[in-house]
Amino acid sequence: MGKPDYPTLREAIKVWARIGLLSFGGPAGQIAMMHKILVEERKWLGEKRFLHALNYCMLLPGPEAQQLAVYIGWLMHRTFGGIVAGVLFVLPGVIAIMAVSWIYAIWGNVGIVAALFFGLKAAVLAIVVQAVIRIGRRALKNRAMLMIATTAFIAIFAFEAPFPLIILVSGLIGFAGARANIPAFRDGGGHGKIGSVQVADADTLLGDESPDHTRVNRSWAFRISAILLGLWLVPVAVLFLVLGPANVFSQIAGFFSVMAVVTFGGAYAVLAYVAQEAVQNFGWLAPGEMLDGLGMAETTPGPLIMVTQFVGFMGALREAGTLSPLIAGTLGGLLTTWVTFTPCFLWIFLGAPFIERLRDNHQLAAALTAITAAVVGVILNLAVWFGLHVVFAELTLVTGYGLDLMVPVLESVNSAAAVLTVLALLAVFRFRVGTIAVLALCAGLGGVFNLTGIL
Template sequence: MAGATLSSTLPPRSEVAPVTLRAALPVWARIAALSFGGPAGQIAVMHRILVEERRWVSESRFLHALNFCTLLPGPEAQQLATYIGWLMHGTRGGLLAGGLFVLPGLLAIMALSWIYALYGEVGLVAGLFFGLKAAVLAIVAEAVLRIGRRALKGPVMVALAGASFVGIFVLDVPFPVIVLAAGVIGYLGGRADLPPFRAGGHGASARDDGGPYLLGDEALPQERASHGHVPRVLGIWGTLWLAPVLALLVLLGPGDVFSEIAVFFSKMAMVTFGGAYAVLTYVAQQAVEHYGWLKPGEMLDGLGMAETTPGPLIMVTQFVGFLAAYRTPGGLPPLVAGTLGGLLTTWVTFAPCFLWIFLGAPYVERLRGNRALAAALACVTAAVVGVILNLAVWFALHTIFREVRTLALGPVRIDAPVLASLDPYALALALAALVAVFRLRAGMVTTLAACAAAGLVLRLLGAI
């Protein structure tokens, strides 16, 4: 039941008061409002509030949930909130925690999409986004190093990251193939107990002092898998997710922009593993190069929006869907079409996230401490470092140069800049952002604000 407490699952000497779903609501709202800074920052916020301050879940329970969510397609931070909400209060708790995590970003990105569509190519707004692109480049570069330091423990993991980068940047290997191969390698290595594959979970900012916690290591989740769990969850959430997709295909046909949005982002929800930055590689290349919904610079503008608003970075997909429908509105007013396209994108992006959690969480709770699963996670994370490096290079080329060409020789395909198209102002801003992030240790919000202000000044001076 939604309002049921967890007193029956607490360790006998626990000093943590039971929590109802109603009492949990403002805490999840607070987490949602503070969910800036990408998945690393969002996970750190959740860890501080849920483990250190509230002591709702133990360190090991938190890390086990995070390990599972990292292996899933889609945004790991939103899925982690859903998982812990489910762990505490069942399906209703998962819906509350996961839904609130998305809501602030949905509203903010929609408002910014309207502004961008109406004024994005005009005056100061164009200068604002010019500056944001440089800051985003520095933030993505910092993400490569941050995740690399955590994931690349030993030569095997470094080799996996390098092979991942070469595979996606040079050989155009599909991202899902890279992730699947890394996971299989890690799983087999873990099962064989080979030393390079002995991996633990994610690092945490706080030491586990053993409790007391509301949900300690031995406490059971409120909901457990019962007879018919799999077909019931698949039936409910599969219908909620895919019924709108099928309806659009039947009513509008596969060539309509709304059908394309529904199908593409539904496929994305099934194959994009490894966190937000890895997902964006796939989305950016498909939306820009295959569908032509927007330009590379506009993808960077959308990422700048997602970086400066609360919620998962994958909310940039709402901006993509908005522009796609806005520019091909059919018989609808462009802003109405764009709004519907953005909402459709968000629905088919996040509905599967609830499906994965509600379907798998009861079984994953039985796998805590599984060596092969931990090794598979470590290898996937190492491969994702290479994928994010590819994203950083791709963004850098399209930020600093106005023109990029694809060079092909057999299976080799490389994006190469046209040197004569170098944008000196973009290069200077990107270098300044890199110095701010790596040398001055400036925060993300500070760097974004400074670069946006610099872009405005350049626009006022007529330099861009």
């Protein structure tokens, strides 16, 4: 079987548009869908090439699925191909989240709308629990990985250890373990499956040879880095200089720019940290509203981290100043998206040429393995954090001996929320209902509860 003809940019644009419109289900589902279209259907690249790109993207801060699209687009059609792939991957989500944010801001307090989002919270909790189990089965291959995951959970849940520190320490442990030839780290971090797809070699367009444009070119790397750094950081600097650091737009630009640098491990891993800062530190939204936003991101195309656009929208909406609240919210949401996703192109265009030369590097693979194990613990923290705020109306803070622990007030349990959560968990784990169907079911039950007076 011969290799297929090289796809034109026009063909690639159509495929990336299709991928962007179909990118539901969180990062795992998006990566599996990309694999199905690009590797199985189109045969534009092989399994090993796909996994090599994915492993690099997993080590980067930010949404790995979108970065994977940029990487593959760059492999096939240089810088412009990467830009097209990355933009088309997130554009449907940007439009959808903005539309839903307007609806939420205008009608969110209406009983039936609030009830729909009430139901979505239970579904989101079940989906996050499913993510913990799904990733845990793949990542916790031995006792060392289980210990890393457990330690990460305790560190962030009970002691509020900084998330970037957890990721850094875990990566160093994996790297050192591989260098010391410790058996638990010896096999590195190679992924045997993408979703439910077993990896295998294929006769594809992008085989083992790297295209000429992927060779390291320091002059090109300097130019593209300068351009992208300017596009990313110049607007942030202007906001700080013109509006001052206390302005909500400056806070949004600064906070999410920092998140773009330190958010390792994918959307689920970082959402707990974003939620805690947005709710407890900045006061941009309430815990229940963060869950509403996550429900929006789960039900619309694009990376799950698009929930940050809703966070920025609500923060600017409530501190609009002289602007119309909805206009301020729109600007805040778009600003959040800009500083969140612009750095993704920088990481790929700057690092990918070097990574192309580092295939089969076992020490990097082992660092990825350890980071992925730590991410399991961090996602478990997200599941517990969401669960406490969904099921209980009141939480109390327990401190001492370094602990900083939120404990539920048992008498404040919300019976309707508990019932919906149990039903969502049964739908996901017992009956294997898909993500969109579970979200629709729980939202519908929330509406029923409202109409029947239960809520």
